[in-house]
Amino acid sequence: MGTIGRRVAVVAISVIVSVSAGAETFGMRKQIPRPDAYGRVVMDSFATKAQVAPVVFDHWNHRNRYTCRLCHVDLGFAMRAGETGVREADNRHGLYCGACHNNKEAFGWEREERQGLTTKPVEACDRCHSVGKAITPEKDFYAVTQAMPKSGYGNHVDWLAAEAKGLIHLQDELPGITRKRKPIRYAGEVVLHAREFNMPEIVFSHTKHAVWNGCEMCHPEIFGVEKGATKYTMQDIFEGRFCGACHDKVSFPMNFDCRLCHTKDVF
Amino acid sequence: MHRPALLLFLALLFALAPQAAAKGRYFDLPPLPDPALYGNRLLNRSAEKNGVKPALFSHWLHRAKYTCRVCHVELGFNMELGTTEITEARNQHGEYCGACHDGKEAFGHTPDNCDRCHTGDLTAGADKFNAFAVTMPRTSYGNNIDWVKAVKEGKLQPKRTLLANPPQAIAYDKDLKLDAGWTMIPPAFFSHADHNLWLDCANCHPDIFNVKKKTTAHFSMRYNLDGKFCGLCHLRVSFPLDDCDRCHPAMH
Numbered sequence: 337m338g339t340i341g342r343r344v345a346v347v348a349i350s351v352i353v354s355v356s357a358g359a360e361t362f363g364m365r366k367q368i369p370r371p372d373a374y375g376r377v378v379m380d381s382f383a384t385k386a387q388v389a390p391v392v393f394d395h396w397n398h399r400n401r402y403t404c405r406l407c408h409v410d411l412g413f414a415m416r417a418g419e420t421g422v423r424e425a426d427n428r429h430g431l432y433c434g435a436c437h438n439n440k441e442a443f444g445w446e447r448e449e450r451q452g453l454t455t456k457p458v459e460a461c462d463r464c465h466s467v468g469k470a471i472t473p474e475k476d477f478y479a480v481t482q483a484m485p486k487s488g489y490g491n492h493v494d495w496l497a498a499e500a501k502g503l504i505h506l507q508d509e510l511p512g513i514t515r516k517r518k519p520i521r522y523a524g525e526v527v528l529h530a531r532e533f534n535m536p537e538i539v540f541s542h543t544k545h546a547v548w549n550g551c552e553m554c555h556p557e558i559f560g561v562e563k564g565a566t567k568y569t570m571q572d573i574f575e576g577r578f579c580g581a582c583h584d585k586v587s588f589p590m591n592f593d594c595r596l597c598h599t600k601d602v603f
Numbered sequence: 604m605h606r607p608a609l610l611l612f613l614a615l616l617f618a619l620a621p622q623a624a625a626k627g628r629y630f631d632l633p634p635l636p637d638p639a640l641y642g643n644r645l646l647n648r649s650a651e652k653n654g655v656k657p658a659l660f661s662h663w664l665h666r667a668k669y670t671c672r673v674c675h676v677e678l679g680f681n682m683e684l685g686t687t688e689i690t691e692a693r694n695q696h697g698e699y700c701g702a703c704h705d706g707k708e709a710f711g712h713t714p715d716n717c718d719r720c721h722t723g724d725l726t727a728g729a730d731k732f733n734a735f736a737v738t739m740p741r742t743s744y745g746n747n748i749d750w751v752k753a754v755k756e757g758k759l760q761p762k763r764t765l766l767a768n769p770p771q772a773i774a775y776d777k778d779l780k781l782d783a784g785w786t787m788i789p790p791a792f793f794s795h796a797d798h799n800l801w802l803d804c805a806n807c808h809p810d811i812f813n814v815k816k817k818t819t820a821h822f823s824m825r826y827n828l829d830g831k832f833c834g835l836c837h838l839r840v841s842f843p844l845d846d847c848d849r850c851h852p853a854m855h
Contacts, residue, residue: 360821360826360831362820362821362826362831363811363821363822363826363829363831363832363834363835364682364683364810364811364831364835365675365681365682365806365810365811365835366810367681367686368679368680368681368687370679370688371679371698478696487766488676488677488678488765488766489677532814533777534774534775534777535773535775536773569815570809570814570815571809571813571814571815571818574808574809574813574814590805590809591676591805591808591809591810592676592805593676593770593803593804593805594773594803594804594805595770595771595772595773596770598773599770
């Protein structure tokens, strides 16, 4: 029996065993996250290894005060969980989470009991390192989002409308840490033609995206700047690339209504 | 026989034999309940743990007034029983059942109404069903009601949305011819237009079916019969797969 033959047989056996033994998730609908859990990231690059509870990061509780750009461009957070590799030492040196969580901009890491929480005081560590702990967050999702315009998807909050109405104010810089940038002047709309016959065209609004993002969030890595140069399909997006880098994870999901993007009828 | 080929054959045999034995024959479909009970569910994720009778949910009663889209897209109801985190508090907050059962759109979550849902009885409402069913176009299987025809004839006008400013539906009406994987089986025909009467693109795409033609891995009758792909709805609420020729029209 040749090496190649043996290799083929081993691969075939392992594939068959894994297919027949594993839970089959294809052909099913994904679970719809609860509104308060949409955009929740569990950070566990080092925590479990260091025998500390992993961090629960809720995007809703940060995007209601800060732009995406502040963390994902200026503070260097990657776009996928586990890729940034945040260490406690980094935070204490004022990097990553520690850029804000420094006892000035937001609560810090000191091991003191903090008052003013909704139930009982908890140690500062536990407020973030909360996986498996019964921590009642200081900011209650319902209380924060109650007055905001509703949508039927994601966090069930129409974030754009909330910002436009002045219900939330987004901070785009950390004085002394990040550089203040001028708002984007480019306010164009781009019409993207869908390949599928009779599928309404996409009207992409730079203006709407610029509320939370700067140019650097998308260009040049995800999308080139030359018109038509970046080729992608809906399938790519569904697999988490291009628009899917944010949409379906934090910004509005794609398994809700195609009309949120495909707005312009062809005929 | 070459040794790799023999190994492969043996591996296949060992991997598939227990599954085949457990599932029985391919067309060993689950027995169908009484038409009045088809699509009925007892919701008991947390009810009995909290000393309350399980809530009866009848799909027929709800789909007579609302499309599948309203609950399974807008209200965030999952497709598997017991996976949606419905609680009384969340209902009171206007989520899940409480989005409609608020005393305005439908009867509210008030103490005198508890028993209307928390019956603990899967067969409750059968008389009501029989009275309703005689007014609808008939067919075989499932609820014995041709729901698509009922909408097309204007006998039902299920609501598409609860939102004040809903996005306008996409009129995508392409018919698909799906060639069967087995010889002698005529192709299935899929009508986007018929499905759009009840559903949104998002009910099926991209989780269940890819949008790019012929790229959905494992899509086959075997998995339909397991309750995946078409079988996710068409064994539980929409007409069951027993009705072969509704999809494979040339089949006898």
